[in-house]
Amino acid sequence: MPKMYDTPLLDELEKGPWPSFVKEIKKCAAKNDMAADELGLLEKSYKTKIGYWKHGGIVGVRGYGGGVIGRYCSIPEEFPGVAHFHTVRINQPSAWFYTTDALRTICDIWDKYGSGLTNFHGSTGDMILLGTRTEALEDIFAELSSRGWDLGGSGSAMRTPSCCVGPARCEWANIDTLELCYQLTQEFQDELHRPAWPYKFKIKIAGCACDCVAAIARADCSIIGTWKGDIKINQDEVRNYVKNGFDIQKWVIDMCPTECMSWDGSTLTIDNANCNRCMHCISKMTKALKPGDEKGATICIGSKAPIVVGALLSWVIVPFIKVEKPYDEIKDLVRKMTEWWDENGKPRERIGEVIERVGMRSFLEYIGVPPQPQQVKEPRRDPFWFFTEEDIEKIKAKEAEEKKTGVYKF
Amino acid sequence: MPKMYDTPLLDELEKGPWPSFVKEIKKCAAKNDMAADELGLLEKSYKTKIGYWKHGGIVGVRGYGGGVIGRYCSIPEEFPGVAHFHTVRINQPSAWFYTTDALRTICDIWDKYGSGLTNFHGSTGDMILLGTRTEALEDIFAELSSRGWDLGGSGSAMRTPSCCVGPARCEWANIDTLELCYQLTQEFQDELHRPAWPYKFKIKIAGCACDCVAAIARADCSIIGTWKGDIKINQDEVRNYVKNGFDIQKWVIDMCPTECMSWDGSTLTIDNANCNRCMHCISKMTKALKPGDEKGATICIGSKAPIVVGALLSWVIVPFIKVEKPYDEIKDLVRKMTEWWDENGKPRERIGEVIERVGMRSFLEYIGVPPQPQQVKEPRRDPFWFFTEEDIEKIKAKEAEEKKTGVYKF
Amino acid sequence: MSVPQRRTDIGPPHYEQFLPPIIKKNYGNWSYYQQLAPGVMVHVAESGDKIYSVRVGSPRLLATDTIREICSIADKYCDGYLRFTSRNNIEFLVTDESKLNPLQDELKSKGYAIGGIGYRVSNPVHTQGWVHCHSACTDASGLVKSIMDELFPYFCEKELPNKVRLAVACCVNMCGAVHCSDIAVVAVHTKVPQVDAEAFKNMCELPTTIASCPTGAISPDPATKSVKIKAEKCMYCGNCFTVCPAIPIKDAERDGVAIVVGGKVGNLRSNPKFSKMVIPYISNEPPRWPKAIAAIKLILETYAKDARKFERVGEWIERIGWERFFQLTGIEFTYQHIDDFTFARETFRTAATFKW
Amino acid sequence: MSVPQRRTDIGPPHYEQFLPPIIKKNYGNWSYYQQLAPGVMVHVAESGDKIYSVRVGSPRLLATDTIREICSIADKYCDGYLRFTSRNNIEFLVTDESKLNPLQDELKSKGYAIGGIGYRVSNPVHTQGWVHCHSACTDASGLVKSIMDELFPYFCEKELPNKVRLAVACCVNMCGAVHCSDIAVVAVHTKVPQVDAEAFKNMCELPTTIASCPTGAISPDPATKSVKIKAEKCMYCGNCFTVCPAIPIKDAERDGVAIVVGGKVGNLRSNPKFSKMVIPYISNEPPRWPKAIAAIKLILETYAKDARKFERVGEWIERIGWERFFQLTGIEFTYQHIDDFTFARETFRTAATFKW
Numbered sequence A, B: 001m002p003k004m005y006d007t008p009l010l011d012e013l014e015k016g017p018w019p020s021f022v023k024e025i026k027k028c029a030a031k032n033d034m035a036a037d038e039l040g041l042l043e044k045s046y047k048t049k050i051g052y053w054k055h056g057g058i059v060g061v062r063g064y065g066g067g068v069i070g071r072y073c074s075i076p077e078e079f080p081g082v083a084h085f086h087t088v089r090i091n092q093p094s095a096w097f098y099t100t101d102a103l104r105t106i107c108d109i110w111d112k113y114g115s116g117l118t119n120f121h122g123s124t125g126d127m128i129l130l131g132t133r134t135e136a137l138e139d140i141f142a143e144l145s146s147r148g149w150d151l152g153g154s155g156s157a158m159r160t161p162s163c164c165v166g167p168a169r170c171e172w173a174n175i176d177t178l179e180l181c182y183q184l185t186q187e188f189q190d191e192l193h194r195p196a197w198p199y200k201f202k203i204k205i206a207g208c209a210c211d212c213v214a215a216i217a218r219a220d221c222s223i224i225g226t227w228k229g230d231i232k233i234n235q236d237e238v239r240n241y242v243k244n245g246f247d248i249q250k251w252v253i254d255m256c257p258t259e260c261m262s263w264d265g266s267t268l269t270i271d272n273a274n275c276n277r278c279m280h281c282i283s284k285m286t287k288a289l290k291p292g293d294e295k296g297a298t299i300c301i302g303s304k305a306p307i308v309v310g311a312l313l314s315w316v317i318v319p320f321i322k323v324e325k326p327y328d329e330i331k332d333l334v335r336k337m338t339e340w341w342d343e344n345g346k347p348r349e350r351i352g353e354v355i356e357r358v359g360m361r362s363f364l365e366y367i368g369v370p371p372q373p374q375q376v377k378e379p380r381r382d383p384f385w386f387f388t389e390e391d392i393e394k395i396k397a398k399e400a401e402e403k404k405t406g407v408y409k410f
Numbered sequence C, D: 001m002s003v004p005q006r007r008t009d010i011g012p013p014h015y016e017q018f019l020p021p022i023i024k025k026n027y028g029n030w031s032y033y034q035q036l037a038p039g040v041m042v043h044v045a046e047s048g049d050k051i052y053s054v055r056v057g058s059p060r061l062l063a064t065d066t067i068r069e070i071c072s073i074a075d076k077y078c079d080g081y082l083r084f085t086s087r088n089n090i091e092f093l094v095t096d097e098s099k100l101n102p103l104q105d106e107l108k109s110k111g112y113a114i115g116g117i118g119y120r121v122s123n124p125v126h127t128q129g130w131v132h133c134h135s136a137c138t139d140a141s142g143l144v145k146s147i148m149d150e151l152f153p154y155f156c157e158k159e160l161p162n163k164v165r166l167a168v169a170c171c172v173n174m175c176g177a178v179h180c181s182d183i184a185v186v187a188v189h190t191k192v193p194q195v196d197a198e199a200f201k202n203m204c205e206l207p208t209t210i211a212s213c214p215t216g217a218i219s220p221d222p223a224t225k226s227v228k229i230k231a232e233k234c235m236y237c238g239n240c241f242t243v244c245p246a247i248p249i250k251d252a253e254r255d256g257v258a259i260v261v262g263g264k265v266g267n268l269r270s271n272p273k274f275s276k277m278v279i280p281y282i283s284n285e286p287p288r289w290p291k292a293i294a295a296i297k298l299i300l301e302t303y304a305k306d307a308r309k310f311e312r313v314g315e316w317i318e319r320i321g322w323e324r325f326f327q328l329t330g331i332e333f334t335y336q337h338i339d340d341f342t343f344a345r346e347t348f349r350t351a352a353t354f355k356w
């Protein structure tokens, strides 16, 4: 029988309409010692307003360098059940689809070896099994892996890639987010399980500019589906929207960021050359508008949380890339990017920070992508920039040529 | 008879419709040795594509530390006339108004002692007398000052303030730019003539947000006239504009940055609470619209050229200040600002750079201006900020108070 | 029971085995979607096939028994298929329209919260907090529960001008999505960490520790063979504590939370945006953080009232101007709001145009 | 002739003595203005009084004799009153309307360029160049003359969507207003400076010199008792040369000019903006810099054709997007355009939205 703690503060959080995490902990605490002590410890934190966990030690499974976050309580005398309370990250399937059978298998394993507590899901995307002891790790891993599951990433490694629901259930997916996510995860198994990089490297894949996995804000490598070609307009459906009270002028035409749309009362016109594919019109008139035909993705690099010189959003590196099986081009690109980072990065330096410190040119040259205006919001403002001797030679040669032809090439 | 140089390259620049500076130099060169050698030297630069001036030495007039830019030619053997070629900066009158008598006086003095070449005006605003010898400086100064003229600034000093034409000939002037410019120049005579600061400090004064002296981009202290209260609308004149083909919707309503205007075909309405006083509508419909009644200025600080970590535009420090004779409040403020800068700045560090390095809080506290949202485009984004112990005490006291009253004060 | 044979580097199972047949059939060929209720939507394929999704709020921290309960519901109404969203909600995937209402009835009867689709508040992205992380300055789960209890009508019923994405991070590492959220809470330290010189010698490296400080506040202290911290340079980021456990920064009375607003990640209309800080400090008040919750509600409701349809929080604020935001909400503007770190230069106002 | 007694710290003469009587009378009470011709405008006072201004282009570098000529014209038509503008143009201030045409006739006959008022190109703000400055990498006066000869119709005749403010700076100190101009030229070095070790010892200070380098490219060279420069870190700013004459950076073949566009200083519609670099290098080609001039004309005319009425160059570009600007002008986008200095982070594109 697990220990029962008096939890007046946490009990408050059982009230109210939103599902209660306290109820969840209590469910487990009723039958599991670790969960019971987790509950007691948490109540103590609520009372004292401070946490009782220590810096994680290095724990894991044989041959892997990641996938488990070691966690020890700082007052194990008082809460022996959570003296060890490691979490196990399980690599989720693409877009978090499950069968109930699969979930039950995981629950059974976890009840056997762990606290019974989970996170569905962690904010990188993994299934998180919350709380077990060092001794149990090998068994848990054997049970999981023998049933087709593998650990997710942690430490200075590739982290578990994730993706939006995409073509599985979304009409706007320009790319097969699920398959790409699966393939990249498989491609980088070694990098995922054996931390060997300066710091973490995350991949997130969204099927369109709505970015339903927050790729551009939370992944070192953000892959976002897009298209070339004209937005497809079903004028009848447009008129239907209007007939049903949709204020097309106010809600679409006036909100289009590039001012490239117009509505004459019966026909919607889009100046596609000026559309920046923001998805506003398409998302607000889903029956009437569809993305153009040539599908692909934009690859952006660098986003991360603020520690320590400020949060980054990812930067456009490859404005357009085809996304087709077997995705060799994308795999190669990711490999080259991480190679460059690995060569240039200092410990605990994310790829975006290295690009900022070393310079975009070095990065682009290494990965073989030419400079393009799409990569910047605006060109540089201050009059300081570098030339290689070859740059200058090229310019001088061009000028000589211009002298001959009488035609300037700016 | 001054030496005559062959100037085939410069002669090219006598052609064409725009007034030619080469003609100007030649006019002087015809009767002045210095100007003649300046012409020859310049032709040489055009031929060799390089300049022949040395770093300025320290030259000046007794008791002053600035006002003269020392300039020596690096090949005086070849061009003895410009061996010395110092420039004298004369503090221009407010808004560059002159009588012909006054100008002739200056021309006469300059012909007597200098090259006869001038800049009307230098880009800080001074009259620039271009090219004289060290020996002549005292005499020039005596001649000028005895006739009511004084030197402008140079070096690490207050620089010659300047202002737009303002109330003298502009219907939009919210403040008396000319008088304020004159008064500030007088107030800081010592600081202007005797460099004692970390670096230069410029003041520019514009009567409204059109900023016809580029104050916000080119002055450490940018004073820009503005108003509170409603824009005054003459509806008849509005209708006149429209009648005469002015597309009020497209050119004004749709271009108003705050979207605070509307036009129903006969009446123009402005939601003044949301107007940011950008001057677009007023400037485009000058007969119909006039600034509101409560006049004053916004004081911005910090703009400068790019050397070495990037150009700055001035930052809003005092959103609104009354501008009334004898301008004591503004004088005090400028004094406090420069004091703080002088205490905190390193050599060759402009005030904006010091604010950036030391922090806005220190600056605002010293000059006695409270923090206000008008000072920022947006609040900070990253989760790092400082508290003093008193800040926290105040917050804790407020929270205690809130507990009692049951009302939160955010 | 003997433990089975381990396998390595197999990666996750292929998702295809988890897709409902109707999804496999119409994969990549969806035509449009329609919201039927705050927590129910239908996706219609080019083929005319339909799949219904019923979304249910989740505390994210789930007991295995709860997962089993969810599974039995999914077995009953969804042929055993379900998914989770990128915001940790549960989606029941229904092929048979006739099961839609019974499913909802059962969910309601069991106390599940149906909602979160469309222009509403969805599940806050959040993190471990006191539940599991050594770095936490607050508890994320408790905050989320308190926020969602208060904003519950905006999850399961009331519409807003657009989606409002909430997040909670329990320290500035920001494992949540706080840095680009419409409204979010980030927990902060506010006290200079204390160096435990004895522990330092055993546990920490001098150069790494000094290098960890972004403001250069840390210098060697030869006297104690450890380091000292220049208090006025420290902005409590905790990075020194991350690399060196001998520099504890947690403080029960001084740790607290800040409120940030106006971020977004989608590209619709305007670019992705960072959140900006609007309230620098509120004391930790477990179990319900009433002041933080009141602040969030105030901001949300000011937005609901003042924004135009389809404007996100950040878009609304940028249109009206931050000075107006502070006016409308009555939130005090303090020295802390003015950046004095990396982006100071970018955030100072460089125009004479603003509102009174 | 004996030199008179000097006076100090008297400051400039009070402007009032230079104001035409009609200005004194209507000071601060002007009602509206109207443009009558490209170089002529009238300001009407509340009192009904009128003052006419006739604006004339100036090379800025004036001979005293030219000033005297201007003075006699002003005596004849303006009762001896005139002014200069903030862009160095001359304004003849006419009170007597009947003198307006004769004044213009005389100006024209003497070859003065009347214009620059309204939505036109005005006099470029510029600097000393080879005429007087030791720091110059080009000549400003020659560039300005060449530009204005080419753009002359836009000064004295043709209208543009809005004012176009030009500037020329002869080095990156930017004594002109290049950093916030619609279209401007800034002269740049492109070669790493050479240290003259002998001269260094006599003329320069080690710490100041090292500190002067914004990229940390300079380090002590104990062997020569001077400094050495790490070539790949140097971006040719010339700041080391400014503080230490023993590090010459000027180079006849490598100094050249860059073109920047899109800046502005007024607050109308949009905030003041910095100029952005669009052509990183064009060789110096005195006396007329034909390629630089062709580039400016190309940009100006693309703007004239494509911008909306009242849009400034920067506003036009921001509306259409920089990618479209490069497309419309055909200017090549190079590594140099991508910031790798202070503002890199702010200029990288952080959105999946752009035009093809």
Ligand code: SRM
Pocket: A056, A069, A071, A087, A089, A119, A121, A122, A123, A124, A125, A126, A127, A128, A152, A153, A160, A200, A202, A217, A218, A219, A303, A304, A305, A306, A307, A308, A350, C126, C127, C128, C132, C133, C134, C135, C173, C174, C175, C176, C242
């Ligand atoms: C579990 C998880 C939070 C959650 O409750 O969901 C988490 C938990 C931790 N994160 Fe995180 N991070 C988690 C997603 C994130 C994210 C969000 C994302 O991936 O989309 C971020 C922001 C994006 C980013 O990567 O920048 C994130 C940014 C950080 C950082 C700051 C990194 C930086 O470069 O700024 C740290 C600090 C560090 O690495 O030392 C960190 C460190 C940590 C550590 C390992 C702190 C530590 O040293 O012990 C936390 C372990 C907590 C624990 O006890 O389990 N975590 N961390 C998330 C991973 C679950 C999963 O695998 O699915």
Ligand code: SRM
Pocket: B056, B069, B071, B087, B089, B119, B121, B122, B123, B124, B125, B126, B127, B128, B152, B160, B200, B202, B217, B218, B219, B303, B304, B305, B306, B307, B308, B350, D126, D127, D128, D132, D133, D134, D135, D173, D174, D175, D176, D242
């Ligand atoms: C004469 C003038 C250019 C002109 O042709 O009009 C000028 C000329 C010089 N400027 Fe300037 N600056 C002049 C206005 C400016 C402006 C524009 C303004 O004031 O509106 C700027 C940009 C705004 C600013 O202050 O940042 C300007 C920014 C600089 C800088 C860069 C300062 C910085 O902090 O970035 C330097 C470099 C320095 O101070 O060492 C500089 C330095 C110089 C020196 C003194 C270079 C030197 O060390 O010899 C030049 C002397 C040239 C000469 O031979 O006469 N000059 N200088 C302008 C002053 C005339 C006058 O008094 O009216």
Ligand code: SRM
Pocket: A095, A163, A164, A165, A166, A169, A170, A171, A172, A210, A211, A212, A213, A214, A283, A284, C032, C033, C084, C085, C086, C087, C088, C089, C116, C117, C118, C119, C122, C123, C125, C162, C163, C165, C177, C180, C181, C182, C263, C264, C265, C266, C267, C268, C310, C312
């Ligand atoms: C299920 C989910 C993807 C997944 O793989 O799990 C998803 C699914 C859909 N999203 Fe999303 N979005 C999901 C997270 C996101 C995120 C990421 C996030 O919140 O962290 C974003 C970016 C938010 C941001 O910008 O900060 C996101 C921004 C959008 C938008 C853009 C809204 C806007 O105008 O700014 C749309 C379009 C719309 O709603 O009009 C959209 C639209 C949709 C549609 C309608 C797409 C479709 O046709 O199927 C889907 C149902 C909409 C709904 O829930 O209202 N989805 N969506 C995610 C549900 C999360 C949840 O449980 O609440």
Ligand code: SRM
Pocket: B095, B163, B164, B165, B166, B169, B170, B171, B172, B210, B211, B212, B213, B214, B283, B284, D032, D033, D084, D085, D086, D087, D088, D089, D116, D117, D118, D119, D122, D123, D125, D162, D163, D165, D177, D180, D181, D182, D263, D264, D265, D266, D267, D268, D310, D312
């Ligand atoms: C004479 C002068 C002031 C002075 O004290 O010398 C002046 C005078 C006037 N300006 Fe100006 N501006 C003068 C320099 C400026 C500058 C500064 C500069 O160019 O360095 C600016 C800021 C430019 C910028 O934003 O980069 C400037 C931005 C304006 C604007 C804003 C235009 C816009 O829409 O962006 C207006 C309003 C308008 O023209 O509609 C304006 C309007 C005016 C008016 C109409 C004001 C009035 O009612 O009297 C004056 C005549 C207009 C004209 O020339 O077209 N003035 N004006 C300056 C003439 C310079 C010249 O010779 O060309």
Ligand code: SF4
Pocket: A164, A165, A166, A167, A170, A171, A172, A173, A174, A206, A207, A208, A209, A210, A211, A212, A213
């Ligand atoms: S990112 Fe686009 S494709 Fe993916 S789920 Fe969201 S709307 Fe659909």
Ligand code: SF4
Pocket: A255, A256, A257, A258, A259, A260, A261, A270, A274, A275, A276, A277, A278, A279, A280, A281, A282, C269
């Ligand atoms: S996708 Fe965006 S930019 Fe393109 S037409 Fe629609 S609203 Fe406009």
Ligand code: SF4
Pocket: B164, B165, B166, B167, B170, B171, B172, B173, B174, B206, B207, B208, B209, B210, B211, B212, B213
């Ligand atoms: S800044 Fe304003 S007040 Fe001054 S001249 Fe220009 S328009 Fe007139």
Ligand code: SF4
Pocket: B255, B256, B257, B258, B259, B260, B261, B270, B274, B275, B276, B277, B278, B279, B280, B281, B282, D269
């Ligand atoms: S001054 Fe500017 S913001 Fe105000 S109403 Fe006129 S155009 Fe709009």
Ligand code: SF4
Pocket: C127, C128, C129, C133, C134, C135, C136, C137, C169, C170, C171, C172, C173, C174, C175, C176
């Ligand atoms: S945000 Fe901080 S405290 Fe919370 S889980 Fe992440 S690292 Fe731990």
Ligand code: SF4
Pocket: C192, C193, C212, C213, C214, C215, C216, C217, C218, C229, C233, C234, C235, C236, C237, C238, C239, C240, C241, C249
């Ligand atoms: S908390 Fe951050 S700022 Fe303070 S000493 Fe530690 S690393 Fe430096």
Ligand code: SF4
Pocket: D127, D128, D129, D133, D134, D135, D136, D137, D169, D170, D171, D172, D173, D174, D175, D176
């Ligand atoms: S811009 Fe440079 S070269 Fe030109 S005058 Fe100024 S300091 Fe001299």
Ligand code: SF4
Pocket: D192, D193, D212, D213, D214, D215, D216, D217, D218, D229, D233, D234, D235, D236, D237, D238, D239, D240, D241, D249
């Ligand atoms: S030119 Fe500039 S970057 Fe190069 S060494 Fe000198 S100071 Fe450094």
